[in-house]
Amino acid sequence: MSQPLIRLENVSKSYPGTEAPAVGNLTMDVYEGEVLVLVGPSGCGKSTTLRLINRLIEPTAGRIYLHGEDVTDIDPSVLRRKIGYVIQQVGLFPHRTIAENIATVPKLLGWDKARINERIDEMLDLVSMDPAIYRDRYPKELSGGQAQRVGVARALAADPDVLLMDEPFGAIDPITRDRLQNEFLRLQQDLKKTIVFVTHDIDEAIKMGNRIAILREGSEIAQIDTPEVILSEPADEFVENFLGSGAILKGLTLKKVRDIDLHDIPALEMPVLRDEALKVLENSPEKTAVLLDKDHRPLRWISEASLNRTTQPIEKSGKPITIDLQPEDTLQDALGVMLQSSVGMAVVVDRSGKYLGCCSIESLASMIISDSGGSATA
Amino acid sequence: MSTRLDQIQESTLEHSLYVVSVLGLASVFSIALGVLTRRSVLARELSLAITSVFLTLPALALFTIFIPLVGLGFAPSFIALFLYSLLPILRNTITGLDGIDSSVLDAAKGMGLTSRQVLLRIQLPLAWPVILAGIRVSSMLIVGVAAIATLVAGGGLGDFIKSGLARLPLPNSLEAIWTGTLLCLVLALIIDLILQATKRATISRGIR
Numbered sequence: 001m002s003q004p005l006i007r008l009e010n011v012s013k014s015y016p017g018t019e020a021p022a023v024g025n026l027t028m029d030v031y032e033g034e035v036l037v038l039v040g041p042s043g044c045g046k047s048t049t050l051r052l053i054n055r056l057i058e059p060t061a062g063r064i065y066l067h068g069e070d071v072t073d074i075d076p077s078v079l080r081r082k083i084g085y086v087i088q089q090v091g092l093f094p095h096r097t098i099a100e101n102i103a104t105v106p107k108l109l110g111w112d113k114a115r116i117n118e119r120i121d122e123m124l125d126l127v128s129m130d131p132a133i134y135r136d137r138y139p140k141e142l143s144g145g146q147a148q149r150v151g152v153a154r155a156l157a158a159d160p161d162v163l164l165m166d167e168p169f170g171a172i173d174p175i176t177r178d179r180l181q182n183e184f185l186r187l188q189q190d191l192k193k194t195i196v197f198v199t200h201d202i203d204e205a206i207k208m209g210n211r212i213a214i215l216r217e218g219s220e221i222a223q224i225d226t227p228e229v230i231l232s233e234p235a236d237e238f239v240e241n242f243l244g245s246g247a248i249l250k251g252l253t254l255k256k257v258r259d260i261d262l263h264d265i266p267a268l269e270m271p272v273l274r275d276e277a278l279k280v281l282e283n284s285p286e287k288t289a290v291l292l293d294k295d296h297r298p299l300r301w302i303s304e305a306s307l308n309r310t311t312q313p314i315e316k317s318g319k320p321i322t323i324d325l326q327p328e329d330t331l332q333d334a335l336g337v338m339l340q341s342s343v344g345m346a347v348v349v350d351r352s353g354k355y356l357g358c359c360s361i362e363s364l365a366s367m368i369i370s371d372s373g374g375s376a377t378a
Numbered sequence: 379m380s381t382r383l384d385q386i387q388e389s390t391l392e393h394s395l396y397v398v399s400v401l402g403l404a405s406v407f408s409i410a411l412g413v414l415t416r417r418s419v420l421a422r423e424l425s426l427a428i429t430s431v432f433l434t435l436p437a438l439a440l441f442t443i444f445i446p447l448v449g450l451g452f453a454p455s456f457i458a459l460f461l462y463s464l465l466p467i468l469r470n471t472i473t474g475l476d477g478i479d480s481s482v483l484d485a486a487k488g489m490g491l492t493s494r495q496v497l498l499r500i501q502l503p504l505a506w507p508v509i510l511a512g513i514r515v516s517s518m519l520i521v522g523v524a525a526i527a528t529l530v531a532g533g534g535l536g537d538f539i540k541s542g543l544a545r546l547p548l549p550n551s552l553e554a555i556w557t558g559t560l561l562c563l564v565l566a567l568i569i570d571l572i573l574q575a576t577k578r579a580t581i582s583r584g585i586r
Contacts, residue, residue, distance in 0.1 A: 091485025138584030
């Protein structure tokens, strides 16, 4: 990999009167454009580590580099203006309007008024809030989710390369949190900021992180790697325990439907004759076929048994297909659809709704087995 | 009659001068003291203890103990009123600064405001409603207590009350007492209105 954008080198933080350091001799690199998630049990020093980067906490020892430049001794205020900062409680300035809040850092940097104004609208648009409605409102008029959107907009206003986020979605209800996480991931695809993200929630870490650092007490790195590797090859018992029992299920959120081999279930294209259908079904190993309309869109599950049971026209036999999957859906979504489906399979369609194949519990299971088999030999 | 009016005008002006000058100086001093001691518990408690003593002392004593140092008239009255009005403003400054959500300060620092900018742009504006409430309490105190200035030859509306008291039960003595008292009330009302207007003009809609 290239030169790290942020480098912590042998950084320690200890407080007088306490023996164990809050952060002990930590060396960690953060690369350009990645989301590095620091995750660990409470009190492990993950927030302290984050606050060492923008020097809200001054390190007792060690060096901090940004863009290869030692920033351990520069004016902390100057450093912080280059680094976006988002915290769980948001911390909007209650006496200032949303627009003024967002303008904070640009103003500190001395941008001219027109540019700041333009930027405020741009930022509100970015976080899907209508500038006409929200510019002149005050923080007390916002819901928790809206406030954190503004918090993110404010942190991004001066276009910093680096964003530090301390449990940004921790105080938000689960449904809104999920939506904000998704929106944020979409934003990050375009913005490509270098982000250090702190959470205590391993699921959030897996969802948000390009890499995850699992920390134990004293901010010691237990394992730092991609979510895939951490899930399939936990470094030690601590990591294993921290991942919890659902590691395989968590791993399903990382894989997409397109990553597994689709089951070849024969398709019957309308209009189709009964005899023709029966012949196809006989040759199908699952004794099942997918009935498609003339545009190749899946309509119903047809089985040999269902066809034999009735004299109804073929488009009325079998079971209707109500939900389908696309290759970009996660395997977790796929599992949900399969469990709901009457035949234990889910149809996969392309963007225009055309039939691609089926995904079955077996194919999912064999992928999981081959994955964990791989890790056993690794 | 015109001399009586002149006298009323003069005494009211004197009284107002006490209120405005003392309130101005005491506000600046107390807010500054609250800001300077905000990081040290010891300094804060000490300044609160000392200013409490001023407020606890009998007002009459406070007016007289400075006479040996500064003589009679405006000076001892001003000093006494000044000391008397510190605690409410100091107390509220400390409460106001303490009551600010720590996440707001964390965010402010984290975005690169210097501690001076945090103080001037975030802390003081957010503490201002509470500080202003303290100023209001002090203003009411001063209007009332300034009536004692007359006893150290400091003038003010106390002159009417004192002369009325001295002439009781002669004609017009009660009227003099009432004149002084009612004018104090009117003055208190006017100052309150001014402070209300200040509040409306200086407190952001976001924290009202």
